[in-house]
Amino acid sequence: MPKINTPKHPEEPGSPLDYVIKKRSEPIIDTVARAISDKRVLLAYQPIVHAKNPLKPAFYEGLIRVMDETRDIIPAKDFIPIVETLETGRIIDCLALEMGLNALAECPTLRLSINMSAPSIGYPRWMETLEKGLSMDGTIAERLILEITEDSAMMMPELVKVFMANLHKRGISFALDDFGAGYTAFRFLKQFHFDIVKIDGQFIRNINGDADNQVLTAALVAIANQFDMLSVAECVETQEEMSFLQELGLDCLQGYLTGRPETVPAWRVNETTLQRYV
Numbered sequence: 363m364p365k366i367n368t369p370k371h372p373e374e375p376g377s378p379l380d381y382v383i384k385k386r387s388e389p390i391i392d393t394v395a396r397a398i399s400d401k402r403v404l405l406a407y408q409p410i411v412h413a414k415n416p417l418k419p420a421f422y423e424g425l426i427r428v429m430d431e432t433r434d435i436i437p438a439k440d441f442i443p444i445v446e447t448l449e450t451g452r453i454i455d456c457l458a459l460e461m462g463l464n465a466l467a468e469c470p471t472l473r474l475s476i477n478m479s480a481p482s483i484g485y486p487r488w489m490e491t492l493e494k495g496l497s498m499d500g501t502i503a504e505r506l507i508l509e510i511t512e513d514s515a516m517m518m519p520e521l522v523k524v525f526m527a528n529l530h531k532r533g534i535s536f537a538l539d540d541f542g543a544g545y546t547a548f549r550f551l552k553q554f555h556f557d558i559v560k561i562d563g564q565f566i567r568n569i570n571g572d573a574d575n576q577v578l579t580a581a582l583v584a585i586a587n588q589f590d591m592l593s594v595a596e597c598v599e600t601q602e603e604m605s606f607l608q609e610l611g612l613d614c615l616q617g618y619l620t621g622r623p624e625t626v627p628a629w630r631v632n633e634t635t636l637q638r639y640v
Contacts, residue, residue, distance in 0.1 A: 394428055394441045395450055398457070402429040405461045406623035407474075410594055410616045413608050420592075420614050421473035421507060424462040425623050426454060446479050446514070455482040456491050463495025466502045469629045475507035475537055475558075480514040483525045496532070503533035507558065511539045519550045526554060537594075542582050552589065559586045560616070563597025570606040583611060 397403065404427050409419035428436045445451035455478045462476040482488045496502050508529070515522050515538065526536050537558035538551075542565055561582050569575045579595070586593040595607045598617030607615060 390436070390441050391444055391448070391450065393430055394436060394445065394454075397428045397430060397436065398450065398453055402431075402433070403427065403454075403457050403461075404429075404625055405458065405465070406625050407465075407627035408616065408623040409621035409628075410475075410614050411620045413595075413604075413612045413615050416604065416615060416620050419621070419628075421475060422627065423475045423477075423509070423616070424458060424465065426458045426477070427625070428454070447481060451479055452482050452485040452488065455479060456485070456487050459488065460491050460495065463491070463498065463502060463506070465627075466505055467495070467498040470499070470501065472629060473505045473507065475509050477509045477511075477539065480510060480517045480522050483518075483521055504535075507535045507537050509537040509539045509560070512541060512543060515554065516550070519554075523550075523553055526556075530555065538591075540596075541586075542578065551585070556589075556591055558592040558594060560594040560596050561612075563617075566595045566597050566603060566607070566617075567599070568603070570600075570602040576606075576610075579607075580610060587611075 405424040406427050407422045407424055410421050410423060412418045412420050426438065428438075428441070430436055442451075445454060458476050459478065462474050466472055466474055478488070496506075510522065530536070535557040536554075537560055538554070538556040539560050540562045541559040543562040559582070561579060565575050565579045565582065567575070569579060583593050592613045593611075594614040594616055595603075595612045596616050598604050598607065598615045598619050600619060603617075604615060604619055
């Protein structure tokens with residue numbers, strides 16, 4: 363009697379559906395940890411452009427990208443809040459810094475911002491990575507911008523303040539990310555001495571038609587101007603938003619309208635015709 367090949371039960375180990383179910387049910391922290399161990403990480407570079415001349419980048423932001431076994435990007439929003447206080451978060455900060463410093467060494471005209479969390483300040487590997495990178499080129503420090511979110515800065519404000527003061531002396535700049543979304547006390551904002559503030563995207567979306575966002579963003583820009591900080595609008599996605607922000611007096615713009623994150627950035631475009639958008 364011929365053998366009948368019956369299909370595998372959906373829960374039977376080894377079936378395609380079983381793999382999908384397992385992948386979805388696996389804790390995201392385990393997926394990210396394995397990706398880091400296998401070095402499935404890279405930076406995507408997004409331009410921050412001059413508001414008065416949107417075709418001219420002021421600097422770029424290096425955004426960490428972590429990939430699963432199928433090379434799909436794991437959304438940062440799914441794991442960054444989880445790993446921020448774990449050692450996995452410290453390792454991610456180290457990898458992002460290392461790749462960013464290598465890019466700065468590779469392109470002497472590049473100015474680049476790299477994200478970090480306040481807990482990485484006391485992580486020995488992070489500082490070792492910074493020192494090694496700065497030693498590659500005497501101009502790297504003045505072209506490096508370190509981005510710290512408002513919430514992260516307020517986790518340990520006194521430590522962040524000392525850390526920033528020490529690295530400011532070496533020429534490194536600092537950006538306050540997601541400005542307006544957290545709870546930064548103005549007395550700390552004055553003491554931190556950030557060079558750049560990036561206004562959170564929740565205030566930028568549909569700003570041309572939202573009176574509340576108009577008032578709030580104008581107030582945040584006024585604060586930036588008062589403390590002599592460069593103002594950047596995040597998440598700019600429409601021509602109408604850009605036009606309103608230009609009139610409002612923003613210094614720089616960041617968003618899909620003015621440039622998507624690219625894993626093959628402009629300064630490498632001559633090396634390959636392949637451009638991957640993530």
